[in-house]
Amino acid sequence: MRGAPRLTAAAFTIYGNHMEKTTLYLDSADYRKLKRIAARGKRAPAALVREAVAEYVVRHGQTRAPRSVGAFSSGRGDVSERAEALLAGLGEPSRSRTPRDRR
Numbered sequence: 001m002r003g004a005p006r007l008t009a010a011a012f013t014i015y016g017n018h019m020e021k022t023t024l025y026l027d028s029a030d031y032r033k034l035k036r037i038a039a040r041g042k043r044a045p046a047a048l049v050r051e052a053v054a055e056y057v058v059r060h061g062q063t064r065a066p067r068s069v070g071a072f073s074s075g076r077g078d079v080s081e082r083a084e085a086l087l088a089g090l091g092e093p094s095r096s097r098t099p100r101d102r103r
Contacts, residue, residue, distance in 0.1 A: 024049065031045075034048060034049070
């Protein structure tokens with residue numbers, strides 16, 4: 001077809017099972033600004049919202065390990081191999097331990 005416009009990904013979006021529908025309430029002034037920005041870029045306001053949410057999730061979605069992880073050293077090199085033996089009896093009434101138990 002000669003002269004027919006070609007459709008590109010920027011021209012339309014096909015919605016499928018990969019997206020969830022949601023309702024968003026915006027301040028009137030913010031919504032007007034969003035529509036102006038979208039029109040300037042020839043994009044839908046919803047596309048800008050999806051992009052902004054995706055950026056926010058990347059920036060704030062990473063969970064960090066607690067600061068205490070790796071902060072202490074037992075001085076032992078076998079803790080992971082002997083974890084069960086070292087934790088045996090934890091939470092049970094105390095009993096006398098021999099020096100061999102402390103190794």
